[in-house]
Amino acid sequence: MLDIRLLRADPDSAKAALRRRGPAEPAKVDRLLELDARWRELIAAAEECRAEQNRASKALRGAPTAEQRSELAALSARAKELTEQEATVRVEREAVLLSLENLPAADAADADTVIATVGSTQQRGRDHLDLAGPRIDMERGARLSGSRFAYLRGELVLLELALIRYAFTTLVGHGFEPVSPPVLVREEALIGTGMLPDTEQQLYKVPEDDLYLVGTSEVALASLHRDEILDLTDLPRRYAGLSSCFRREAGAAGRDTRGIFRVHQFDKVEMFSFVEPSRSVQEHERILGIEEQICRDLGFSYRVVNIAVNDLGASAAKKYDIEVWLPGQGQYRELTSCSNTTDFQARRLDARYRAAEGKPAHVHTLNGTAVTSSRTIVALLETGQQEDGSVVIPEVLVASGAPAVLDAAV
RNA sequence: GGAGGGGUGGCAGAGCGGUUGAAUGCACCGGUCUUGAAAACCGGCAUGGGUGUGAGCCCAUCGCGGGUUCGAAUCCCGCCCCCUCCGCCA
Incomplete structure (x- = not known):
């Protein structure tokens, strides 16, 4: 598996290296980064929602009132929904990441x-x-x-x-x-x-x-x-x-x-x-x-x-x-x-x-x-x-x- | 294969529905003290992810995956692993 941070930081080098393995490889990097960008948006949104939920939950002691309960339930439902979206993209992202082959070393040969x-x-x-x-x-x-x-x-x-x-x-x-x-x-x-x-x-x-x-x-x-x-x-x-x-x-x-x-x-x-x-x-x-x-x-x-x-x-x-x-x-x-x-x-x-x-x-x-x-x-x-x-x-x-x-x- | 018991931080070991990422002890790393060391005392000590130039902030993780719940280390289900006994067996 390749280092996603490396791919984000310098996709062109990775693509150039992978191109040596075959013409179809570099496109996978673009696909991955696209999924990665989407995933990062979704994870940020989901985590923000959960943070809000945690804050609200920590603020109260003991059982919530009926009103509080319904507010919390709404937050909880939204967090769940965002997490589901995030999970869908994450699975796809990981599959592409797993399918990428290792970057060949600079001194790996072009032909035997x-x-x-x-x-x-x-x-x-x-x-x-x-x-x-x-x-x-x-x-x-x-x-x-x-x-x-x-x-x-x-x-x-x-x-x-x-x-x-x-x-x-x-x-x-x-x-x-x-x-x-x-x-x-x-x-x-x-x-x-x-x-x-x-x-x-x-x-x-x-x-x-x-x-x-x-x-x-x-x-x-x-x-x-x-x-x-x-x-x-x-x-x-x-x-x-x-x-x-x-x-x-x-x-x-x-x-x-x-x-x-x-x-x-x-x-x-x-x-x-x-x-x-x-x-x-x-x-x-x-x-x-x-x-x-x-x-x-x-x-x-x-x-x-x-x-x-x-x-x-x-x-x-x-x-x-x-x-x-x-x-x-x-x-x-x-x-x-x-x-x-x-x-x-x-x-x-x-x-x-x-x-x-x-x-x-x-x-x-x-x-x-x-x-x-x-x-x-x-x-x-x-x-x-x-x-x-x-x-x-x-x-x-x-x-x-x-x-x-x-x-x-x- | 059958019947039980159990998996919590590097290790040991609490917690068994609400500031618990998690008490306490040990180990480890700093500091005080000491001629030096030990002891004692003080402090620090998980991993992954997101975000930020950065200090940091946020999220997740108590075998793994689901579920119940406003809220799960704690309750329920499935799986994996370990231990004890029985059976079988190289």
């Missing part, structure tokens, strides 16, 4: 821009499904749950556990507190993170209980400090969440149908930071740095992409993706992603901190992927593959309990 490349793109080979063989069981996964569901089996499960273990060891070293959150959440949590109304079609719903399955633990982690005011000394707060993630992949039919590159359910370790506003830019770089470190630890060739403004999603002001070189596909593919959502989520969640001076202010929030049981494993298989079809596993994972080598599939 590669800002760093590490490793080579020479490697070619088999794809992850070939290499995994029966250790990725798509057929039975589909029989159980439908397409895009897979069983991981045997050594791949140990590999996943090692990957998670390695990720937590790394992140704890960087000051992140491990969290294992609920994955079924209320609608508010999704509105709070900007997933709703933005990515509705991507979410699984459980209407019977009015809950949603999260698409990422970002949702649960962001809500950790919902409606809270943190002390300045509490910041930064960094969390590493482990959770299953659920995505409907509606509209992706036919895309990436082979293997576990794009599945409806996977596990992920996610980073999430709450920071002072002045620190979010450097925190974003820090999170990107950790993602890069993980890629290097795992022996990946990758590149870092500054994501185009029109591809940011509602809540991000700026986003980096890391694309990993997949020898089986002969191309770079998205592996991780990290976003600076500035105060956009914090405002929706009402997550604040108490600055040294002045009023509580909204924090900034950021998120980034550490590892996943889908794409990270795909990359490990394809990158570590040998001539004979066996796969060498990186030392850091072996140290966390992974097999040193996965035998060639039979």
Whole structure:
């Protein structure tokens, strides 16, 4: 959610920033300010009426006379009417405010821009499904749950556990507190993170209980400090969440149908930071740095992409993706992603901190992927593959309990 | 799932239809006193919104949303959450 005060004070800058997201966006600002102006008139009138009512009510002691009573009743009725009008406009105003996407950062890219490349793109080979063989069981996964569901089996499960273990060891070293959150959440949590109304079609719903399955633990982690005011000394707060993630992949039919590159359910370790506003830019770089470190630890060739403004999603002001070189596909593919959502989520969640001076202010929030049981494993298989079809596993994972080598599939 | 009890300021805890945004205590921040500290005493100490250059003024908020009433923290209804007991269960 954007800061209405900012929009009032300088609508043109906001409109210019939003225009980068799409031609229709700036008009929403005008619409909002129009509603806001009307709302302010109505709230002032309603409050004045209530003030009058309060004055009259306080002036008397005990029960009013019949005459007083009818005067008070008239005031009360008028206040109620004005409040109803005010509420109608307020609801509309809030809906528009909620529909506005975050202002892109000045240095968010106009078009996807590669800002760093590490490793080579020479490697070619088999794809992850070939290499995994029966250790990725798509057929039975589909029989159980439908397409895009897979069983991981045997050594791949140990590999996943090692990957998670390695990720937590790394992140704890960087000051992140491990969290294992609920994955079924209320609608508010999704509105709070900007997933709703933005990515509705991507979410699984459980209407019977009015809950949603999260698409990422970002949702649960962001809500950790919902409606809270943190002390300045509490910041930064960094969390590493482990959770299953659920995505409907509606509209992706036919895309990436082979293997576990794009599945409806996977596990992920996610980073999430709450920071002072002045620190979010450097925190974003820090999170990107950790993602890069993980890629290097795992022996990946990758590149870092500054994501185009029109591809940011509602809540991000700026986003980096890391694309990993997949020898089986002969191309770079998205592996991780990290976003600076500035105060956009914090405002929706009402997550604040108490600055040294002045009023509580909204924090900034950021998120980034550490590892996943889908794409990270795909990359490990394809990158570590040998001539004979066996796969060498990186030392850091072996140290966390992974097999040193996965035998060639039979 | 069934039966009870309960949600009040950072915490504890009064109030249960009329200057109650809310007693009191603790915590916290100033000040007096003290060589310093403690104690004692004095003062301050919620959040959001509207309005104003500003001091300020006004409105709202006692889990959330409705309702009754001239007036609700207090009465009624719905929802959420917590606790106790029973049942069920990984």
